[in-house]
Amino acid sequence: MKDGLFSEHFSVNAQGHLALDGLDLVGAAQEFGTPAYVISEDAVRGQCRAYMQAMKDAFGDRFKVSYASKALCAKFIYPIVQSEGLHADVVSGGELYTAMQAGFPASKLHFHGNNKSDDELRQAVDCGIGAVVIDCMDEIGRLNAICGQRRRRIPVLLRIKPGVDAHTHEFISTGHNDCKFGFGIEDGQAYEAARLLRGCEWLDFCGLHCHIGSQVFLKEPFGVAADVMIRLLAELRRDGLDLRELILGGGFGVRYMPEDRPVPVSEMVSYLGDAVRQSCRMYDTPLPEIVVEPGRSIVCTAGVTLYTVGSVKAVPGARTYVAVDGGMPDNPRFALYQAQYDACIANKAAQEKSEIVTIAGKCCESGDLLGRDMHLQPAQRGDVLCVFSTGAYTYSMASNYNRLPRPPVVLVSGGRAQVAVRRESYADLVRNDLL
Numbered sequence: 001m002k003d004g005l006f007s008e009h010f011s012v013n014a015q016g017h018l019a020l021d022g023l024d025l026v027g028a029a030q031e032f033g034t035p036a037y038v039i040s041e042d043a044v045r046g047q048c049r050a051y052m053q054a055m056k057d058a059f060g061d062r063f064k065v066s067y068a069s070k071a072l073c074a075k076f077i078y079p080i081v082q083s084e085g086l087h088a089d090v091v092s093g094g095e096l097y098t099a100m101q102a103g104f105p106a107s108k109l110h111f112h113g114n115n116k117s118d119d120e121l122r123q124a125v126d127c128g129i130g131a132v133v134i135d136c137m138d139e140i141g142r143l144n145a146i147c148g149q150r151r152r153r154i155p156v157l158l159r160i161k162p163g164v165d166a167h168t169h170e171f172i173s174t175g176h177n178d179c180k181f182g183f184g185i186e187d188g189q190a191y192e193a194a195r196l197l198r199g200c201e202w203l204d205f206c207g208l209h210c211h212i213g214s215q216v217f218l219k220e221p222f223g224v225a226a227d228v229m230i231r232l233l234a235e236l237r238r239d240g241l242d243l244r245e246l247i248l249g250g251g252f253g254v255r256y257m258p259e260d261r262p263v264p265v266s267e268m269v270s271y272l273g274d275a276v277r278q279s280c281r282m283y284d285t286p287l288p289e290i291v292v293e294p295g296r297s298i299v300c301t302a303g304v305t306l307y308t309v310g311s312v313k314a315v316p317g318a319r320t321y322v323a324v325d326g327g328m329p330d331n332p333r334f335a336l337y338q339a340q341y342d343a344c345i346a347n348k349a350a351q352e353k354s355e356i357v358t359i360a361g362k363c364c365e366s367g368d369l370l371g372r373d374m375h376l377q378p379a380q381r382g383d384v385l386c387v388f389s390t391g392a393y394t395y396s397m398a399s400n401y402n403r404l405p406r407p408p409v410v411l412v413s414g415g416r417a418q419v420a421v422r423r424e425s426y427a428d429l430v431r432n433d434l435l
């Protein structure tokens, strides 16, 4: 195989099959059925360690790495990231519930969301959440009242729009001004929210948060955002607010295609360290505790999705469709963002990728594709297709469209595979149908 094997976790075994941490993926397809998500625990741990080490090098002992649950949220992920020393963020009552069910310490969670319900806020306060990241004005009073009723003071941060264009797909860029998240600086909303927070007896205003976008391949936007945030921290400090924490979000790009060149974690974090210290000097303000919130870059390249090829249809004058037994319900990212993936036929991994094909799903929808014009070995019915870099935003964004049951998540640990999340059954599909 020419390309595609872009991490040391993949290899081609003696049978010519693709293997993940030594696990034969053709065998895994037989054992667990397809479609199936397969994720390498070692690869996830490797990314966690890379962040922890880089942050330690850049910031000494005062930092946090917080796993953004939304990238892949299921119980099994929490003990893994926790044992590597990470915190985590959640964005809904459901993610919070999952983390708590997994035994993750609530004090190491922070809670995001642009429209948290009162129930979600109560749930967060009652479990002893580490912090709530406030996203809109009315949340301030609502949360203060909930905390007051319980006589429990909780740390809060303000989500700020630093107004940075992160040069990424418009749908996944959340830092610029016309965006539903957080408070603007130039329009005065951030100062107004800070003023309101001062008057809240039950809210311990401890810091600021920003997130400039996702799948960002440049370092500079993070430096610009850090500068904007530290200038604001310094201003608020002059007004008497002692903000000790600065969360700079996630969004660090990962490799989907062989030609992608994401900034290595160590380089990105060291750049961030320099940028942060320089801004602190410039605005004459002490270094806050710096937190990063990577999601995709923790889990994405650790995971693959396995499918079985059902039909190969050459449409004369157009293209060849290789149809698989999953599609947009297990991975909506092509349909949503025209996301590109690299793939390989796992049982022909040693062969040349001599064809250019379009991979189609099995849904009744023309846009149900996993990729257009992809390089692939010659495909035939029964082959096992492996799509790379699907550890993030696939299982967590999966649906039951066309009533396809969600695939299982298989965790590979040291070459041994276990089902971490069971495949949904048809009975699961009708479980909540009452009439």
Ligand code: LLP
Binding pocket: 068, 070, 071, 112, 172, 174, 210, 211, 213, 214, 215, 249, 250, 251, 252, 293, 294, 295, 296, 297, 333, 337, 392, 393, 397
């Ligand atoms: N922190 C906050 C506040 C976020 O909104 C996000 C992602 C992250 C951290 C983690 O970003 P990451 O490191 O994973 O890039 N569904 C889209 C991605 C949406 C990202 C939303 N926020 C996709 O499939 O590409």
